[in-house]
Structure formats: structure tokens, C-alpha cells
Amino acid sequence: MSYQNTDNNSHRDELLERINSRRARFGVVGLGYVGLPLAVGFAETGMRVTGIELDPEKVRMINRGENFIGDVDPDLLARLVAEKRLDATDSFDVLDEIDVIIICVPTPLNKTGDPDISAIVSVRNRIREHLHAPQLIVLESTTYPGSVSELILPYLSETGLKIGEDFFLAFSPERIDPNNPTYQVVNTPKVVGGVTSACTQTAVAAYGQLVKRVVPVSSPATAEMVKLLENTFRSINIGLANEVAIMCRILGLDVWEVIEAAATKPFGFMPFYPGPGLGGHCIPVDPSYLSWKLRALKYRTRFIELATEINSTMPEYVLRLAMTALNDEKKALKGSKVLLLGVAYKRDIDDLRESPALDVLRLLDDMEADIAYHDPHVPKINHGSSVYESVELTPTLLSDQDIVIIITDHTAIDYNEVCRHARLVLDTRNATRNVISPAARIVKL
Ligand SMILES: NC(=O)c1ccc[n+]([C@@H]2O[C@H](COP(=O)([O-])OP(=O)(O)OC[C@H]3O[C@@H](n4cnc5c(N)ncnc54)[C@H](O)[C@@H]3O)[C@@H](O)[C@H]2O)c1
Structure with a gap:
């Protein structure tokens, strides 16, 4: 599906003006490991940011200026709350006043190992009730390629508001690496793919206020796939390292010595290390989003299945x-x-x-x-x-x-x-x- 952008796009220009003059109001839905650092980051740029969060204790803590995420500077958070640049609520009614909505809700697997996108669906429904022109919506939750255009776009379009003219929609994968001392929100390049060029343009402008380098791609599905490639790459390489560990034990070799020596090669090798299995919200989960989507299209993702099998055992x-x-x-x-x-x-x-x-x-x-x-x-x-x-x-x-x-x-x-x-x-x-x-x-x- 392709969308035409109109030259005379007054809502886009109005939104760009608000973003570039830092008068835009931001709403971050889901104040977890991803959402809170982002909310604090945008508030620090001078934007007014409201977190929309289901957990009442998190809402209370933010409004008291208290931090609960390791990567966030507690003094900075307290200052932003005191200066009324950051607050939180459990009510979606605030979206009536929000120009830029960033969705950072969880996307786990359900009991059968399939994607659980219920939080995205629930937020989408609430956004629809408050959709107005001009408004930019960016999904950051990791999900399968096609989610934005299949899951969100048709529902928001049913309001009669026009994509790329009245409202703008994009996907931007989150790359946060908790506790990474070198790479945080500001210096980790941000990939952005909008439904139309005006969508990409407004999303690039929004992230450009906070992040040093924004990388536009041609569609939301491309951006969704970028994220899944990154984490599938890690899962498969960790799976290889784990299997090499098993092989080294059979051969009577020290796998750590082998990897360290191989890592001295200045090109064509990147070290990954074995371990007791995969953990976290991303690496064990994200490849399953990709294999689930491909399964529906009758393609078996063999690398993913093999790596998952090795890592999970x-x-x-x-x-x-x-x-x-x-x-x-x-x-x-x-x-x-x-x-x-x-x-x-x-x-x-x-x-x-x-x-x-x-x-x-x-x-x-x-x-x-x-x-x-x-x-x-x-x-x-x-x-x-x-x-x-x-x-x-x-x-x-x-x-x-x-x-x-x-x-x-x-x-x-x-x-x-x-x-x-x-x-x-x-x-x-x-x-x-x-x-x-x-x-x-x-x-x-
Ligand atoms: N944690 C990471 O390192 C990381 C990295 C990259 C991408 N991601 C992705 O980002 C997304 C969020 O992950 P996270 O680690 O921040 O999750 P999290 O569980 O830390 O935070 C999610 C927050 O959303 C809130 N929430 C849930 N449903 C809601 C709803 N309907 N409305 C409002 N708030 C709601 C939860 O209460 C929670 O505070 C996931 O898709 C994840 O895969 C996470």
C-alpha cells in the first residue's frame, strides 16, 4: 500500500512548528525501562511531557519526583517534576492535549509462545477516542513487521481523520541497553519509519530534538524488521557461542580461550559469549515475533528455531x-x-x-x-x-x-x-x- 503526501500540508507544518519550537506536548504511554528514560529525555529538551501509565504506584512516584528505573538520573527526574515539565497520569483523557504520543507498552509472549499484543491494542483503542489533528503517534514497543499498518492504521483511519494530513503514524524501534555506560537515549541512533513521508518527517523532527542521529527508513514495517533483525542477530550468535561451548567441552577445549583468541582478528569476527541461557524482555522474545509472523505466511524461520532450541536448553x-x-x-x-x-x-x-x-x-x-x-x-x-x-x-x-x-x-x-x-x-x-x-x-x- 502506498500513500501520497500532499504539498500543502498545514497540519504537518503546524505540528513541525510546535515540535521545532519545543512547544509540543509529549505523551509517553508506559513508563517502564523504555518509556521513563524517554519521557525524562524529552522533558530535559524543554518539552512538556506526561507519562500515561496503568500502574498507580508508578504514577504516584513520578508525581512525587521519585525514580524507579536504574538508567534514569533521580535528581534530574525530581528537578523536571518540580519544574512541571514532567508528570504522570493513569487517565488517557490527557491525550486531548497531547501533540506527540509515544507508545512503550510491553509486548511479551503468551502462554503458547505467540506474540501478546494486547497492550498495544488496548492503547490503540484509547488513542482513537482522543485522536485529533494534528497528532503524531509513534509505536516503540517491539512487534512483528506489519503491526503499525495492519493493527493501528486502519482503526485510527476509521475516525475519518486522514493519515499523513491530519494525523501521523510511525514506528521507531527502541534500542535501549539497560545499564550501558556508553550508549544511552541521546547517543544511540534512532531508526524511524512513517506510513507517509509526512509521518516520517514529523517523527524525525520529534526524535531529532532528543537524539543526535535519526535514521529514516521507507516504512514502519522496515523499521519493525530492523529491530527484529538486530535482536535475532544476537540470539543466533549467542546460540552459536553456546553450541561452540558444548563442542569445546566434548573436544576438551576452553571455549573462553578460543573466543578471546578469535576476537583478536581485527575484521570479520565479532565475539559473542556462551552462558546459562537467554534473558530479558528482548533477546529471548523478539525472534519469536518474527517467526510467528513468517509462520502465518508459511515460511519456517530455521535459524531462529535452532538458536531458540539451543539457547533454551x-x-x-x-x-x-x-x-x-x-x-x-x-x-x-x-x-x-x-x-x-x-x-x-x-x-x-x-x-x-x-x-x-x-x-x-x-x-x-x-x-x-x-x-x-x-x-x-x-x-x-x-x-x-x-x-x-x-x-x-x-x-x-x-x-x-x-x-x-x-x-x-x-x-x-x-x-x-x-x-x-x-x-x-x-x-x-x-x-x-x-x-x-x-x-x-x-x-x-
Ligand atoms: N527493556 C528493554 O531493554 C527494551 C529494549 C528495547 C525494546 N523494548 C521493548 O519496549 C517495550 C516496553 O518494554 P519495557 O521493558 O519498557 O517494559 P516495562 O514492563 O518495563 O514497561 C512497560 C510499562 O507499560 C505499562 N503498561 C502496560 N500496559 C499499559 C497500558 N495499556 N497503558 C499504559 N501503560 C501500560 C506497564 O505498567 C509498565 O510500567 C516492549 O515492547 C519491549 O519489547 C524493551
Whole structure:
């Protein structure tokens, strides 16, 4: 489907004028890991920003000037709220006054592993009630190619308002990497694909106020596919690294040494590392959006399926390594004291979503191991009907364990101390690479 842009486009020009003079009002729907940093970023540029959020506690916290996301500067947030440049509400009525709406709601998988786009649909319905000219709507939630034009555009067009003339619609994938010290919202290039050229133009203008480099592409579906390519690329390469780890064990080689040496090649190789499985809201989930869409079009995404299979069985592989390591000491996993070290899905963050630690925990629980965990960033885990609390990492605790399994290599943990007091350490992240004369036996993935 192609759309014509008209030369005489007064609503576009009005919106561009508001954006460029920073008089535009922004609404960010969903104040999570993606939405809050974005809302704070736009408010810092001088725009007036309102977060629209279902969780009443998050709304209250923002309006009190309190932060709840690690990547956000709490002093900056408090200042923006005090200066009335940032606020939050649970009511969509505010959209009547909003010029630019950015949607950052969750897009998980449902129980059968298919895309759950119910939050996008619900927000779309609320936007439709308040759609007016001129208004720009940008979807940032990761979704399958075609979502904007199939799922959002027809419903908004039913209002009688014209796309590219009265309202403007685009997709812009979020690339935030939680806790990345180098790349944040401002210096991570932003890809933008609008339904019409006026849609792209207004979306580029909006992001251009905040982000140093905006990369326009020809359509929302292209932008949707860009995001899925990026994360599928990671999932497949991590899957390869995991399989290489399995191969190296069979061959009696140290996979970490192999990857580090290969990474000295200055061209044509990019290192990816094995681990206990994939975690987070994106890498384990996004490729499934792509394979689901292609399945509907009768195409099997074989690379994605294979990588998903390898990555999702890594927790079982970790369990097997733990059983073998204990077996060498004439111990069964049943009744053994097991300490999981680090449970967040990646280093130095507090996010447990899809963390492979949860799978390892479940498998250990099934084997009736005596489980404890320590994570400086995650005080508590609700796991089924059980609640685990992070235990203090002391020499006594470590020496009391039959095995310590490093799942997440947080920098706050002193691995020399761990290996001085523990008896047996299973290291799934090469966290112990710099440990000097360990007392513990160390088994690496
Ligand atoms: N977290 C990341 O690192 C990351 C990176 C890139 C892309 N993404 C994508 O961005 C999107 C958001 O992810 P996130 O990590 O910020 O999720 P999140 O769960 O941290 O935040 C989503 C927020 O939306 C709110 N919400 C849910 N339904 C709502 C509704 N109908 N109306 C208003 N608010 C609603 C939730 O209460 C929550 O506060 C997802 O599509 C995700 O795949 C996330």
C-alpha cells in the first residue's frame, strides 16, 4: 500500500512548528525501562511531557519526583517534576492535549509462545477516542513487521481523520541497553519509519530534538524488521557461542580461550559469549515475533528455531554440568547445598525477566537440591509458591555449600573471595578468569 503526501500540508507544518519550537506536548504511554528514560529525555529538551501509565504506584512516584528505573538520573527526574515539565497520569483523557504520543507498552509472549499484543491494542483503542489533528503517534514497543499498518492504521483511519494530513503514524524501534555506560537515549541512533513521508518527517523532527542521529527508513514495517533483525542477530550468535561451548567441552577445549583468541582478528569476527541461557524482555522474545509472523505466511524461520532450541536448553546443560561436578565428588544433587550467584538476566542490573536463573532454580528445585541465592541487585524472588530471599555472601555461607553456580557475573561480587572459601564453583560466565590460586575446584561452561 502506498500513500501520497500532499504539498500543502498545514497540519504537518503546524505540528513541525510546535515540535521545532519545543512547544509540543509529549505523551509517553508506559513508563517502564523504555518509556521513563524517554519521557525524562524529552522533558530535559524543554518539552512538556506526561507519562500515561496503568500502574498507580508508578504514577504516584513520578508525581512525587521519585525514580524507579536504574538508567534514569533521580535528581534530574525530581528537578523536571518540580519544574512541571514532567508528570504522570493513569487517565488517557490527557491525550486531548497531547501533540506527540509515544507508545512503550510491553509486548511479551503468551502462554503458547505467540506474540501478546494486547497492550498495544488496548492503547490503540484509547488513542482513537482522543485522536485529533494534528497528532503524531509513534509505536516503540517491539512487534512483528506489519503491526503499525495492519493493527493501528486502519482503526485510527476509521475516525475519518486522514493519515499523513491530519494525523501521523510511525514506528521507531527502541534500542535501549539497560545499564550501558556508553550508549544511552541521546547517543544511540534512532531508526524511524512513517506510513507517509509526512509521518516520517514529523517523527524525525520529534526524535531529532532528543537524539543526535535519526535514521529514516521507507516504512514502519522496515523499521519493525530492523529491530527484529538486530535482536535475532544476537540470539543466533549467542546460540552459536553456546553450541561452540558444548563442542569445546566434548573436544576438551576452553571455549573462553578460543573466543578471546578469535576476537583478536581485527575484521570479520565479532565475539559473542556462551552462558546459562537467554534473558530479558528482548533477546529471548523478539525472534519469536518474527517467526510467528513468517509462520502465518508459511515460511519456517530455521535459524531462529535452532538458536531458540539451543539457547533454551542451556539451563538444562548447566544442571547437567552441576550434576557431573557433584558426581565427581560422590554427591547427588538431591539434598546438596547449592548457591546461585547472580540471578538477574545480565550483569549489574536488577531485572529478572526471562532470566535463565529462574529456569536453573526450577530444575534444581525439581531435583530437590537445597537452594539459596545471592544477588546484590535482586533482594527477593517469587518463584511459583516459593519466595527466596538473597542471602548474605559470607565465608561461612560459601564454605557451607556443596556447589556455587555463577549464573550472572555482577561486578560487585569478589570472585577471589568466592573461590577462596567455596569448595566447588560452576562458572557459566567466565567470571573467575582472573582468580589467583583458588581453593575451590572451578568447572567452567
Ligand atoms: N527493556 C528493554 O531493554 C527494551 C529494549 C528495547 C525494546 N523494548 C521493548 O519496549 C517495550 C516496553 O518494554 P519495557 O521493558 O519498557 O517494559 P516495562 O514492563 O518495563 O514497561 C512497560 C510499562 O507499560 C505499562 N503498561 C502496560 N500496559 C499499559 C497500558 N495499556 N497503558 C499504559 N501503560 C501500560 C506497564 O505498567 C509498565 O510500567 C516492549 O515492547 C519491549 O519489547 C524493551
